Amino acid sequence: MKNTVTLVLILLLSYNGNCAKILGVFTAPGPSHYLLGSTLMKALAEKGHDVTVISAFGEKEPPKTKGTYRDIVATEVLENRKEMMKQREMNMFDQADANPFISTFFFGYMMPKMMEPALRNAEVQKLLHSDEKFDVVIVEQFMNNAEKALATHFGAPLVVVSALGANFWLNTLVGNSAPPSYIPMVVTDYSAPMTFCERLLNSLLFVVTDVYFNLVVYPAENEIIKKNIPNGPDLFDVLYNASIVLVNSHPSLNQPVPYVPNMIEVGGFHVTPPKKLPQDLQEFLDNAKDGVIYFSMGSNLKSADFPPEKRDAILRTFSKLKEQVLWKWEEDVLPGQPKNVKLSKWLPQQSILAHPNVKLFITHGGLLSTTETVYHGVPILTIPIFGDQKLNAKGAVNNGFGLMLSYNEITEESFTERIQEILNNPKYRNNAKKRSETFHDRQVSPMETAIYWIEYVIRHKGAPHLRVAALDLPWYKYYLLDVIGFLVSVSSVIAFISYYSIRAVCRKICNKRKTKKLKQK
Incomplete structure (x- = not known):
């Protein structure tokens, strides 16, 4: 009997040592986005972790897993989306002809407003005002940067899940190189190699989007943090703070592009073996x-x-x-x-x-x-x-x-x-x-990859060693504008001195020739 009790205690201690408290935030008002998040969170719960999920949908029946699975359903998100669509009399098919610049402004304006009700939800507010802590917070990247402040609030590392492949909304937040010369903006239908006109428009869209986000979208999301999260941090203190990013891409699906060390490809992690059909x-x-x-x-x-x-x-x-x-x-x-x-x-x-x-x-x-x-x-x-x-x-x-x-x-x-x-x-x-x-053709399944890296972040307390130095540089240093300015200045001074030196020498030579001619006369 004594040996049995000892064995049970050992097993319990082993389980608790490997079990983490994980908060998942997937509030985009689209079933496909929720499918990605819920599939990942259920897999983590099945691994034995204690999972809490904030979403606009929730599970009809609590999944049976080794760990716990808690749903916080913010129904306000779908109600708000429906009301916004109704007010604007929107039919999604009307977006088929949308100009890429208009689409960018549309997403930047609509998405934060659509997802803010999740933070106002009574159960979410109750969680925010509790003493509860988490080992990691997982947030989907979809124009909902304010929700990343939840990681700071709960004192946990931040893991970001991108429903898309590498894109502008994501690359700038992890210091990933994304030249518009060959990487199309996500709202276009361009593909590499792009024509001159496509590269021109893609570059303009890149610059306009960057300016629009920094001047309009980010300040609006910062206000959402201040209004809804107790002692909410400044957005720019959390915006570039992701420990890892799980990117829903794979070379079989997406154009090969650069990835910084904390960007992990897990494209297809939501796919499950076929089930019996009706x-x-x-x-x-x-x-x-x-x-x-x-x-x-x-x-x-x-x-x-x-x-x-x-x-x-x-x-x-x-x-x-x-x-x-x-x-x-x-x-x-x-x-x-x-x-x-x-x-x-x-x-x-x-x-x-x-x-x-x-x-x-x-x-x-x-x-x-x-x-x-x-x-x-x-x-x-x-x-x-x-x-x-x-x-x-x-x-x-x-x-x-x-x-x-x-x-x-x-x-x-x-x-x-x-x-x-x-x-x-x-x-x-x-x-x-x-x-x-x-x-x-992969070493391990994309879901196993995703779970490994989430647990890696927990083990290494945020894995700061994966963070690239580009995130700590102001924009003018990142683009070497100070170096370029210095080189242009030095070159200009050298050119100025050379010009006037040569001019002075030439004048001196001319003057000597004139003097010599006058003497000969």
């Missing part, structure tokens, strides 16, 4: 002898919001196909629905893409959807609307596993042409399979 879906996919086209515009966009002329063009195209079509349609009825089209308001996307009969994925080109199609080796046709979707769509085209169709170019003819090209040309599926092989 019987009706399983039978639909199994019985599709000519294959299946899967069509989904993601979680923020709704296919039901397509204007009638676009919807009818799509339906006429589908009605001519021998393939079956599985369409995520958010309403009960689809006027003019062809016999080969099956509808559902929700579909288990990852499990569907894993089915061998799926021949094509028609998508908005969101990064999670693009990641999942590469994981399963399915070619895509993208209809990008906003954000990084155009950039992802261009990447699929450049890498040969998909085509892109602009929203404004959707007609029966253009839609049919691209679908038939992908279905009948084996290069798209072959390239998708090659990309999938590259995606899977």
Whole structure:
């Protein structure tokens, strides 16, 4: 009996020694963003850590894990988003033609306002006024820099999760090199190598965004900290303080770019093994002898919001196909629905893409959807609307596993042409399979990588040795403006002295010649 008690005590002590208290903050009002955060936090809880998650969604049922999992759901975020959209009478498809400069101003203005209600939530405020401490705070990077102050408030290292690959919003905060000469801004559809005009516009957008953030966005986020966090620090004391950044990218998906030591690629960490499909879906996919086209515009966009002329063009195209079509349609009825089209308001996307009969994925080109199609080796046709979707769509085209169709170019003819090209040309599926092989060829899974580095930060108390010196330099030193100014000044002085010295010598020589001529006369 004594030995048993001793063993139990040893096990408990061992468990507590490896268990950390982790706070995750994923308040973006988009289901795809929450999917990333919740997948990571549930994996940490399954590892035995005690996890608290602040989000706009929450879990319907508490996950069964080795550690604890506590949800704090800020419903105010979704209510605020809905009200803001209603006031501006916004349809997300209206963003398809948005100018990149306008998109930048839009995101910079909207996102902090959308996420501030999370900090005002009663349960969040209760947590902020408690004596609770955490070993690490994990915050998603999506124009919500004010939430990074939670790490300072709780005296914990900060881990940042980027739902996108390396981008302007992230690179400047960790001192990562991102020359606009070959790294496109996230709201563009450029890809390397860029034309002269693209490099010109990309560089202008880089400068305008940097100025806009420093003069408008960051001060607004600083005010959010002061209003909602007790004894809140200044934004600029936390803005560049991330111990590590988990970047949702991978060479199979993204353009190769530089990364500083504390940027860790974990692209695809949200992808899970396919689960058993509902019987009706399983039978639909199994019985599709000519294959299946899967069509989904993601979680923020709704296919039901397509204007009638676009919807009818799509339906006429589908009605001519021998393939079956599985369409995520958010309403009960689809006027003019062809016999080969099956509808559902929700579909288990990852499990569907894993089915061998799926021949094509028609998508908005969101990064999670693009990641999942590469994981399963399915070619895509993208209809990008906003954000990084155009950039992802261009990447699929450049890498040969998909085509892109602009929203404004959707007609029966253009839609049919691209679908038939992908279905009948084996290069798209072959390239998708090659990309999938590259995606899977890793030493360890992306989730294992993410968990390792989070625990690394906890073990090393923030891992300050990974921080690059660039973060401690003022902007004029970072861009060597002081050195350039010095060299220009020295060169100017040398040129000035040389000019007047040569001029004086020349005058002296001329004067001697004149004197000599006068003597000869």
